[in-house]
Amino acid sequence: MTLQVALSHHFKGFTLDVAFDAPKGVTVLFGPSGSGKTTLVNAVAGLLRPDKGRIVADDWVLLDTQSRRNLAPHKRRLGYIFQEGRLFPHLSVRQNLLYGRWFAPRGSQDESFDHVVELLGIGPLLTRRPGALSGGEKQRVAIGRALLSAPKLILADEPLAALDEARKAEILPYFERLRDEVSVPILYVSHSSAEVARLATTVVALKDGRVAACGTPADVLGDVAAVGVRGAASVLEARVVAHHADGLTELSTATGALWLPRIADLHGTTIRVRIAAQEVMLSRDAPKGLSALNILHGTIADIRLGDGPGAMVTLALGQERLSARITRRSAQAMGLAIGQPCHAIIKSVAVAPEDIGTGSMKERTQ
Template sequence: MISVSVQHRFAGFDLDVAFQAPPGVTVLFGPSGSGKTTLVNAVAGLLRPDAGRIAAGDWVLLDTAARRFVPPHRRRLGYVFQEGRLFPHLTVRQNLLYGRWFAPRGAEAPGLSHVVELLGLGDLLDRRPGALSGGEKQRVAIGRALLAAPKLILADEPLAALDEARKAEILPYFERLRDEVSVPILYVSHSSAEVARLATTVVALRGGRVTAVGPPGRVLGDVAAMGVRGAASVLVARVVAHHADGLSELATEGGRLWLPLVADAPGSTLRVRIAAQDVILSRARPEGLSALNILAGTITEVRPGHGPGAMVVLAVGEDRLLARITLRSAEALGLAAGQTCHAILKTVAVAPEDVGTGARMAGDAERT
């Protein structure tokens, strides 16, 4: 459990944030200037806030009321920056083992062989950082942090400096960390695709304040927190089969979903992020369309916007599916809560980075 309450005043900016999150990956999400990195600096001890309390489980890092402030070098944190920040004169093996110098005597820590296997570093151990790609450097940086036996890992936009190919390379390793490592992770991002794939809990920030806290399916679908253009759904799907034409067949509670070939084996459970603006609605099941994905759901809400648009929320089994359409279309179709509706999505509208491993998070089905 991560527990954070921080209040701090800068010239022209006030940070006032409080949240609690269960184990897993807690993503601090928001636009530039929302206070994400400032908050991480407070957790790291690089900023001493005016007031607050920060704890990871029973490890209290800050409690201004009790006059407790653990200095940064004693906080037992693993920090993963935007760049790997590896020692260029050391091999990958030596960079990894450097992290072990900071593990307290007797502390439970993963062994080197386990970290190497977890992060796929076996073929890189004798190389130096200059011979590594950006994604490989980040994997080494994560491994070094794990070997320090941290009580909490901080990751400050660790994919921001990578191109799309390198991001696709490293995201599965963060998913493995979430699912296989017990150390909680506080992860900073402004990418909703990363949030959908990685988060156990999302803390949405804007202007130094928390606008929403919860599982990714609920927060990404919160228009007040995400904005109309950023709203999206997270559907849980099971891989059924891979087909010779380059498509994968997935099963959702609303019907079959066809996506460009995914790497996961049949039977795997995936999260699929679908942007609200990519969904078209039809009262009756349409025929004669090129779009392969037609999911059935029940309308739970029609939310008129401040302009010409409307957000329609559908219940698709335990998941929620959002569709951003014009208010004119909603009125022409006579859309209202309780009606059966069909959501239409082009196969190519879902990018590879929108698909990741992971089951539904507790609370994803709650209505906002």
């Protein structure tokens, strides 16, 4: 199923005007706060009526202001996962989970209760009340509740934003499993480029109420104009080769080996690694006597000088791209030019566990 969204809405001092398609998989609406992400998701959910717009899932029209069609939220068959969970405090976890199913049409293709409970690891919580759950547990129940309502589309509005780092690391893998195991499209709002790199099939970058860029995570995160210099990053695909005794994990990429702090239980799988552009150093000669373990070889594909002292240099590593944020002074001193061979140096510890996610990008973009 593909979701087509075209909306415009005016607030005081803010205009949202966007159009994009969300194909199968996870489409991340990415942007800073105030860029209109939540407004957009609420319009898709029917909780906000935009001035003008059309929202269609395949041939099912949710909203068309031209023909004055505006489906009520309860008829849209969506699973909305909110930032604050929004579990019903007066119901048990089990009753919360089954709430949506009660209203779903009979015989709709839905997830089995046991499967969802097992997927999210919430079996021991079923008899408890939401008041007795931790933040991470609440969010897992909220995911389960959305899944079990037999939705045709899942919406998630910054579902990790209210959690601390440890809880984020606990919940993110569930969204990865959701992406890989559940067939419905997921519209996921985030301002974290780490979440984009790990989850997204498609990224829609929003800026001031408009679509700044749209494409694969590697394309959009590499686009400085869309995500800003600080957010710019590369997403490399790699396979886990071995875990070594000194605590490092060896990965193989299209252009060479990467050594990263140990990644748990992912032997033999394809993973995504996000590398922030500001963590990458460049060297024209093969560097020697460096503490950094990861040296990748490529050719310079693009050089962009920023307005300030910075420059963004993109290397082609086979099919993939790796961006490095360096100073203009260095770029000039090194005499960098498009087409030159160049080495990229990445410190192992510059890649945090949150930057590493499961799953290939290619499989899902097809």
